[in-house]
Amino acid sequence: MIIVMNKDAQHNEIENVLMLIQKLGLEFSILKNENNTVILTQPSYDINSELFKSLPKVEYVVTLNEDYKLVYKNINNLETKIKVGDVVIGGNELTMIAGPCSIESKDQLFRIALHLKNSGVKIIRAGAFKFRTSPYSFQGLGYKGLELLKELKEETGLMVISEILDHHDLPEFEKVVDILQIGARNMHNINLLKAVGESSKPVLLKRSYSATLKEFLFSAEYILMGGNKNVILCERGIRTFSDYTRNTLDISIVPAIKQRSHLPVIVDPSHATGKRDLIIPVSLAAIAAGADGLMIEVHHTPELAYSDSEQAIRLEQFDDLINRAKKVAEAVGRKL
Incomplete structure (x- = not known):
């Protein structure tokens, strides 16, 4: 024990x-x-x-659990800290990941990213390939989007995280991204989990909208079994009877994971709520609950965004979030 x-x-x-x-x-x-x-x-x-x-x-x-041989806390690893460039995810300092849902153009990507950089963000989220419910919705720029992310890194020094949908695309992603993202719908994609488990890149694993805590940790176990120890867990809301928000943020899973696993856990309030006006208060609640960071969708003109326009906060709202998040972080013994 x-x-x-x-x-x-x-x-x-x-x-x-x-x-x-x-x-x-x-x-x-x-x-x-x-x-x-x-x-x-x-x-x-x-x-x-x-x-x-x-x-x-x-x-x-x-209680040391035989089911999760690698994910669970053990006497040799009480807390994993993942170093990405000069950022440490899982330490006392919170990590802020932010950016647009989708890469729409070079101008859009750079405009948002440069503002976020000036606000202190070091890791930009931006989707090149999009997993959409409707086949008629914007599917992303694909490999062109990866090229734009590469340009962004070279010109700004920012690090990037982007969602990979297919394990066949892994070689191209590894040339560009600093963190591989596994989206909620692919949490059960065993082939993809095994592929990123053999990668040298850190992996952010999002909880599926119907996954139990046990299922979530088992998915992470697949990645660690491949040899990749740098896994970040992400709570992004689950599907319940409530239809007021896009999903229901399971805030209790943050301390539950922290008690059981040595892996860092962050929260995505954008997908959890789906509502711009709820993202700041829910973000503050996530920090208070013990999250190691936040993942926020930001857009300079949300009403014109190609995807998830209702849940992207404006640039000035993000700056407000940063200021308020610093106060909550300090109150719980963390810093941002």
């Missing part, structure tokens, strides 16, 4: 946990990091972890 104590746990409260561990005949070791005291015990599957959860100042308990 992994027993994580609250950061303000006193010596006697930690001793109470150790006394119970000794009473149960378990061996243990203690690790201290910048925020918590972590107590590691030998695996014991016949001991109820609830015994420890009820003790004062125990923040959470993780």
Whole structure:
């Protein structure tokens, strides 16, 4: 088991946990990091972890799970930090990923990206290939879009993330993108998961709109099994009976993942809400819940966007989000 104590746990409260561990005949070791005291015990599957959860100042308990050999926290990896250029995803500093849903033209891409760069963003999201519900909707610029992303990187120094739909396109994506994105509809695409698992590029895996936590983690396990340890999980909302928002943001899955997995998790409030006026408050809630970053759709003229126009915030709204997000991050001991 992994027993994580609250950061303000006193010596006697930690001793109470150790006394119970000794009473149960378990061996243990203690690790201290910048925020918590972590107590590691030998695996014991016949001991109820609830015994420890009820003790004062125990923040959470993780029972090592044989189903997820690579995704779950373990004694050698309590928290994975993924380095992309000079950005660390999963550390104390939050990561802001932003940009247009689709690449529409060079002028549109560069105009948005340069504004975001001036606002402090280092990773731009932009879709070259689009997975659309209707075959009549804009499908993206395809390889032309990848060429524009390459130009953007060369001229601005920005890093880029873009969604890959087909494992056959992986060689072309690897020449351009810094992070490969697996969209919600491809979370169950085993061939694609295995392909990116063999890539040297970090992977952002979005939760499918009907996936359970277990299914989500199993999809990540496929990627890690291929040898790629740099996986970022992304909550983007699930489908429920509610039709007020595009999806329903499962905010509780953020701390649930953080308790179980060493992988960083970010939140996409744009797809979760589908409504421009809800993105800022939901973003702030995600930070408060423990997300390691946000993924935001931004457009200079949202009403003219080729896709997802209702959920893209304006450039000035993004700047407002940054200012407010910094305050919430500081309140929960993080920074942006």
